[in-house]
Amino acid sequence: xxxxxxxxxxxxxxxxxxxxxxxxxxxxxxxxxxxxxxxxxxxxxxxxxxxxxxxxxxxxxxxxxxxxxxxxxxxxxxxxxxxxxxxxxxxxxxxxxxxxxxxxxxxxxxxxxxxxxxxxxxxxxxxxxx
Amino acid sequence: xxxxxxxxxxxxxxxxxxxxxxxxxxxxxxxxxxxxxxxxxxxxxxxxxxxxxxxxxxxxxxxxxxxxxxxxxxxxxxxxxxxxxxxxxxxxxxxxxxxxxxxxxxxxxxxxxxxxxxxxxxxxxxxxxxxxxxxxxxxxxxxxxxxxxxxxxxxxxxxxxxxxxxxxxxxxxxxxxxxxxxxxxxxxxxxxxxxxxxxxxxxxxxxxxxxxxxxxxxxxxxxxxxxxxxxxxxxxxxxxxxxxxxxxxxxxxxxxxxxxxxxxxxxxxxxxxxxxxxxxxxxxxxxxxxxxxxxxxxxxxxxxxxxxxxxxxxxxxxxxxxxxxxxxxxxxxxxxxxxxxxxxxxxxxxxxxxxxxxxxxxxxxxxxxxxxxxxxxxxxxxxxxxxxxxxxxxxxxxxxxxxxxxxxxxxxxxxxxxxxxxxxxxxxxxxxxxxxxxxxxxxxxxxxxxxxxxxxxxxxxxxxxxxxxxxxxxxxxxxxxxxxxxxxxxxxxxxxxxxxxxxxxxxxxxxxxxxxxxxxxxxxxxxxxxxxxxxxxxxxxxxxxxxxxxxxxxxxxxxxxxxxxxxxxxxxxxxxxxxxxxxxxxxxxxxxxx
Numbered sequence: 256x257x258x259x260x261x262x263x264x265x266x267x268x269x270x271x272x273x274x275x276x277x278x279x280x281x282x283x284x285x286x287x288x289x290x291x292x293x294x295x296x297x298x299x300x301x302x303x304x305x306x307x308x309x310x311x312x313x314x315x316x317x318x319x320x321x322x323x324x325x326x327x328x329x330x331x332x333x334x335x336x337x338x339x340x341x342x343x344x345x346x347x348x349x350x351x352x353x354x355x356x357x358x359x360x361x362x363x364x365x366x367x368x369x370x371x372x373x374x375x376x377x378x379x380x381x382x383x384x385x
Numbered sequence: 386x387x388x389x390x391x392x393x394x395x396x397x398x399x400x401x402x403x404x405x406x407x408x409x410x411x412x413x414x415x416x417x418x419x420x421x422x423x424x425x426x427x428x429x430x431x432x433x434x435x436x437x438x439x440x441x442x443x444x445x446x447x448x449x450x451x452x453x454x455x456x457x458x459x460x461x462x463x464x465x466x467x468x469x470x471x472x473x474x475x476x477x478x479x480x481x482x483x484x485x486x487x488x489x490x491x492x493x494x495x496x497x498x499x500x501x502x503x504x505x506x507x508x509x510x511x512x513x514x515x516x517x518x519x520x521x522x523x524x525x526x527x528x529x530x531x532x533x534x535x536x537x538x539x540x541x542x543x544x545x546x547x548x549x550x551x552x553x554x555x556x557x558x559x560x561x562x563x564x565x566x567x568x569x570x571x572x573x574x575x576x577x578x579x580x581x582x583x584x585x586x587x588x589x590x591x592x593x594x595x596x597x598x599x600x601x602x603x604x605x606x607x608x609x610x611x612x613x614x615x616x617x618x619x620x621x622x623x624x625x626x627x628x629x630x631x632x633x634x635x636x637x638x639x640x641x642x643x644x645x646x647x648x649x650x651x652x653x654x655x656x657x658x659x660x661x662x663x664x665x666x667x668x669x670x671x672x673x674x675x676x677x678x679x680x681x682x683x684x685x686x687x688x689x690x691x692x693x694x695x696x697x698x699x700x701x702x703x704x705x706x707x708x709x710x711x712x713x714x715x716x717x718x719x720x721x722x723x724x725x726x727x728x729x730x731x732x733x734x735x736x737x738x739x740x741x742x743x744x745x746x747x748x749x750x751x752x753x754x755x756x757x758x759x760x761x762x763x764x765x766x767x768x769x770x771x772x773x774x775x776x777x778x779x780x781x782x783x784x785x786x787x788x789x790x791x792x793x794x795x796x797x798x799x800x801x802x803x804x805x806x807x808x809x810x811x812x813x814x815x816x817x818x819x820x821x822x823x824x825x826x827x828x829x830x831x832x833x834x835x836x837x838x839x840x841x842x843x844x845x846x847x848x849x850x851x852x853x854x855x856x857x858x859x860x861x862x863x864x865x866x867x868x869x870x871x872x873x874x875x876x877x878x879x880x881x882x883x884x885x886x887x888x889x890x891x892x893x894x895x896x897x898x899x900x901x902x903x904x905x906x907x908x909x910x911x912x913x914x915x916x917x918x919x920x921x922x923x924x925x926x927x928x929x930x931x932x933x934x935x936x937x938x939x940x941x942x943x944x945x946x947x948x949x950x951x952x953x954x955x956x957x958x959x960x961x962x963x964x965x966x967x968x969x970x971x972x973x974x975x976x977x978x979x
Contacts, residue, residue: 295641312891
């Protein structure tokens with residue numbers, strides 16, 4: 256096998272990072288994740304590796320890992336998809352789901368379920384719970 | 386004196402922790418009285434976004450067929466009855482079930498199923514199953530999906546209730562008590578990282594199992610026994626925490642398929658299993674059926690090989706399809722008894738795996754933790770040993786005894802969730818809210834915020850791996866006296882030395898997963914302590930509890946319930962008689978599985 260044809264042994268993952276409590280603007284960070292020689296490697300596993308082994312400040316949402324809860328929806332190379340069902344490619348760009356409020360990085364809440372806002376409403380006396 | 390400044394504060398009559406099958410059912414029942422305010426919290430982002438109900442997509446409810454026939458108008462086998470279902474559960478639970486709980490589960494499944502139908506749940510009334518242990522075909526599932534559909538249907542009901550509020554992204558931390566009664570609870574708002582205090586006279590625990598005490602799980606990775614740990618710290622009694630169900634279905638090699646590997650779990654009996662020496666070890670357990678035995682025996686066979694150093698390269702055993710012609714392997718995957726083409730319809734492309742197997746390569750399987758039979762001790766109305774604390778679903782012990790029958794879990798959630806909701810609502814109505822002791826809240830703040838405040842120490846993910854690895858090798862399906870003593874000592878050491886030193890590199894409070902991991906790891910250690918203490922005095926083997934130093938099932942001395950509770954910072958354990966209503970346990974001592 257000549258040079259250049261050799262399979263890359265890392266995945267280049269570009270992730271849009273944004274912590275509204277610290278950052279002024281979102282920014283991309285690029286991570287190198289080891290690639291499985293055999294088996295199946297989803298983006299959920301890629302993010303888990305980044306979180307556990309490279310950067311524990313990464314926020315994302317994956318639980319069921321089998322396309323049942325739809326909690327891990329994100330923009331994958333510009334298109335909406337589930338992190339747990341999308342197998343990785345050599346280079347991948349991951350951004351938070353569109354039309355959601357970003358809590359941090361890839362963790363989002365739908366606008367209508369925005370509890371922070373609900374709490375503000377409750378504190379202003381519009382709820383019977385306070 | 387702190388008067389509650391600096392916290393988000395909510396006042397409610399009933400607080401429900403966990404809003405999946407059991408918790409959502411409890412919320413519906415508790416909020417039927419419009420005068421009762423209910424708040425239901427989950428650490429998932431919403432209902433049906435976390436927990437073990439949502440992963441029970443293709444699972445079943447076990448409901449006695451007479452009820453299915455009479456109430457759901459389903460063409461079920463009417464030879465079945467609540468009594469027959471009761472007998473199956475007690476026999477297969479190896480006679481240590483709380484029979485009052487079994488009676489309620491066996492009788493009330495059908496009326497609850499009917500109620501779910503009235504809320505819009507669609508049953509598949511054409512396909513009934515009978516997994517091993519069920520005398521009749523009484524397992525029924527939902528059209529489309531089972532668990533996720535159940536969650537979504539119940540969420541719609543709750544959304545229409547003005548007196549019930551669901552809050553996602555709320556990690557419950559500690560219960561508050563006053564004079565031994567429930568006075569409230571503290572939770573962490575994961576979105577902001579702030580503490581939230583709930584002032585309430587009544588809490589329903591519906592937090593599910595503690596699967597993530599172990600390295601491999603069939604559920605999501607959030608099942609960390611938070612409810613168990615909270616209830617334990619508050620002084621609640623636990624029932625038979627030694628009974629935990631494992632299944633050798635985790636694909637440890639090749640990587641990546643993990644929990645998505647159902648088709649190959651379902652055909653486990655077709656594999657030939659080899660250990661690291663190339664020996665078909667299940668012959669030693671059952672020379673006739675070999676691999677085609679019940680799940681508890683399979684998990685115990687696999688765990689024994691791994692523990693005794695005869696496992697596969699990646700810590701499991703080798704499962705081979707090489708004895709089957711390649712077209713049979715294709716047929717098994719694509720067109721099988723379930724009527725489902727797993728290889729192409731389950732969302733995951735299994736073809737590369739199937740190709741490997743057709744070439745004769747073995748895959749490696751290890752035990753995953755599937756279900757908790759043991760849990761918080763309840764009576765038939767979901768009351769625990771703490772006034773004002775109710776519980777329902779998998780976080781409770783007793784109903785399944787030493788082994789759970791397939792389909793029993795979701796039925797348990799409906800029946801116990803409903804009963805806990807009704808009883809809690811009545812309790813809340815007659816009980817005033819006790820004063821909260823704000824020092825308890827401050828004590829909670831101290832342990833919760835410590836990992837964020839420390840500048841150095843132990844990485845939560847590394848400690849989690851250490852704890853789960855240790856739990857797997859010491860409190861897995863196979864135990865002995867020495868292992869359990871070591872587990873007790875290790876839990877003690879972890880609590881004194883390592884847990885106080887947990888530290889988060891990331892200091893941001895907003896949705897800090899490293900911090901969540903630190904809190905969850907503290908909870909799993911608490912659960913490990915409970916399991917080890919409960920398993921130690923049970924010197925016989927029964928159901929999911931295999932003592933290699935006491936391999937007989939001893940019906941003369943161990944038809945007993947183990948009760949555990951924290952007293953003065955220590956775990957105290959004692960035996961109580963099993964609650965028997967109509968089925969007398971057998972006598973005698975025989976080799977496992979009894």
